[in-house]
Amino acid sequence: MxxxxxxxxxxxxxxxxxxxxxxxxxxxxAKLLLSQGLASVSMDEVAEHxxxxxxxxxRWWPTKESLALEALLDxxxxxxxxPRDTGSLRGDLLALIRPWTRRLRARPYGRVxxxxxxxxxxxxxxxxxxxxxxxERRREPARALFRRAIERAEIPAETDVEIALDLIFGPIxxxxxxxxxxxxxxxxEAAVDSALAGFVAARSKT
Amino acid sequence: MxxxxxxxxxxxxxxxxxxxxxxxxxxxxAKLLLSQGLASVSMDEVAEHxxxxxxxxxRWWPTKESLALEALLDxxxxxxxxPRDTGSLRGDLLALIRPWTRRLRARPYGRVxxxxxxxxxxxxxxxxxxxxxxxERRREPARALFRRAIERAEIPAETDVEIALDLIFGPIxxxxxxxxxxxxxxxxEAAVDSALAGFVAARSKT
Numbered sequence: 191m192x193x194x195x196x197x198x199x200x201x202x203x204x205x206x207x208x209x210x211x212x213x214x215x216x217x218x219x220a221k222l223l224l225s226q227g228l229a230s231v232s233m234d235e236v237a238e239h240x241x242x243x244x245x246x247x248x249r250w251w252p253t254k255e256s257l258a259l260e261a262l263l264d265x266x267x268x269x270x271x272x273p274r275d276t277g278s279l280r281g282d283l284l285a286l287i288r289p290w291t292r293r294l295r296a297r298p299y300g301r302v303x304x305x306x307x308x309x310x311x312x313x314x315x316x317x318x319x320x321x322x323x324x325x326e327r328r329r330e331p332a333r334a335l336f337r338r339a340i341e342r343a344e345i346p347a348e349t350d351v352e353i354a355l356d357l358i359f360g361p362i363x364x365x366x367x368x369x370x371x372x373x374x375x376x377x378x379e380a381a382v383d384s385a386l387a388g389f390v391a392a393r394s395k396t
Numbered sequence: 397m398x399x400x401x402x403x404x405x406x407x408x409x410x411x412x413x414x415x416x417x418x419x420x421x422x423x424x425x426a427k428l429l430l431s432q433g434l435a436s437v438s439m440d441e442v443a444e445h446x447x448x449x450x451x452x453x454x455r456w457w458p459t460k461e462s463l464a465l466e467a468l469l470d471x472x473x474x475x476x477x478x479p480r481d482t483g484s485l486r487g488d489l490l491a492l493i494r495p496w497t498r499r500l501r502a503r504p505y506g507r508v509x510x511x512x513x514x515x516x517x518x519x520x521x522x523x524x525x526x527x528x529x530x531x532e533r534r535r536e537p538a539r540a541l542f543r544r545a546i547e548r549a550e551i552p553a554e555t556d557v558e559i560a561l562d563l564i565f566g567p568i569x570x571x572x573x574x575x576x577x578x579x580x581x582x583x584x585e586a587a588v589d590s591a592l593a594g595f596v597a598a599r600s601k602t
Contacts, residue, residue, distance in 0.1 A: 227518050301517035307573050308514050311507035312433050321576050352577060353586045360587070361566030367513050367573070370527050370535075371558060380559045380594070381566070388590030 214240040215247055219261035224297050228258055228305035255309045255316050258302065259324055266293060279339035283358065283382050286331055288375060291362055295373045300366045307367075329355050345386075357385035420446040421453055425467035430503050434464055434511035461515045461522050464508065465530055472499060485545035489564065489588050492537055494581060497568055501579045506572045513573075535561050551592075563591035 218239035222231045233254060237244045251257035276282050294300075306324070310317035336351045361381040365373045424445035428437045439460060443450045457463035482488050500506075516526035542557045567587040571579045 227514075229514075229518070298517075301514065304510060304514040304517050308433075308435075308507065308510040311504070311510050311573070311575065312435070317575065321574065325574055325576050350586070353583060356567045356570050356577065356583070357563070357587060357590050360568070360570030361562045363570050363573070364562050364566030367517070367569070368527065368531055369517065369523065370531055371562065377559060377562070380556070381563060384563050384590055384594030387593040388586070 211240070211242050211246060212250065213264075215242060215250070215257070216261045216264040219257055220265050223258055223261060223302045224299070227298075227301050228254070228309075231258070233257075253316070255306060255313075256319065259306060259320060262299070262302065262306075263323065263327060266290060275338075279335060279344050280382060280386055282335040282338070283332060284379065286335060287358070287362070287382070288378055290328065291373055291378050292375075294362075294366055300369060303363075304367050328359065332358070354385050354388075357388065358382055417446070417448050417452060418456065419470075421448060421456070421463070422467045422470045425463055426471050429464055429467060429508045430505070433504075433507050434460070434515075437464075439463075459522070461512060461519075462525065465512060465526060468505070468508065468512075469529065469533060472496060481544075485541060485550050486588060486592055488541040488544070489538060490585065492541065493564070493568070493588070494584055496534065497579055497584050498581075500568075500572055506575060509569075510573055534565065538564070560591050560594075563594065564588055 215236060219231070219236050222235060222239060231254065233244050233247055236257070237247055240247075247257065251260065274285055276285055306320060310320035332355055333351055336345070336349065336354060339345045340347050340349060358381050362373065362378060365371050365377065371377070421442060425437070425442050428441060428445060437460065439450050439453055442463070443453055446453075453463065457466065480491055482491055512526060512530070516523035538561055539557055542551070542555065542560060545551045546553050546555060564587050568579065568584060571577050571583065577583070
């Protein structure tokens, strides 16, 4: 049981056969999720599509939701992990976020994410995992860019970075989830520009 | 059938007995939704709690989701429909939005809204109803405040109001749905201030 728990947190890497099975499961899951939505996908179906036993899946992921979460993370983490330094916070943020939003709008991810949020709101344990692994996976690199901008005195040291992150990611998730308007590059730029203009305004008030 | 359809769109008002039943159904639904979440609530349970037959419920609402949507709208529409004119767009927006966000954070609405979004993403017909009745119910009054501010030349006439609305509502929904940080009054102010600072910055660039 202890070993199983550890594997849930940290799938074994570097073992070719396991890694192939893991990638196969995640790929099959992502494909099924995007075509059917979370509610319709079953572990049986994932096992069939990935060509593994259900026991193999449960060895790594205790629930469908935890598997779905990792399948999305795995899909998105093909982009380089350390985005280039463009010399400005605006440029750095756009270089980090734009590839992700382009990916988001290319496929029906909104439906899958909405289902994961519902589960996160229903099961507090999954909620903690969702926030730590999914929400933070996007916030932490952006937070690092803000820290760098503070270090080089581009933005005020007293900038509330957590609020700033919400002002950027909030509008993106809003269009993704509510689907009332498209998640265009221009919109992503507007969200970043507005969040950054907010600091300048706050600074000029003090 | 025609009459039934009309009632779904426009429940009969001014007929005391129907109105009492309608209010009873919506109240019971809201209570069950908030305590159990959408997935666990059944039409049987709503009928039992409201003291009506299931046929009465289906006469007005064809699905559980449409009933849930109206129950939330009904709960929130107790506030005055035309917010006071505070003399500034910032003040007008806060007077409109703050009562809603205070209500949002007082009860577990995030879970119910996440479930409705999942359904809106899954069933296009419900998605259209969700956006028209739920999303627009908040956006339209805010849009009117922006129009008024443009008329009195407080903000540039070329302001992209739809983007502005997303910059304000996006961060609010983000904290509500992801639950990674609290939906405080200060946060709502930051979202409004940042969206408004964005226009000032855009104006000074041109």
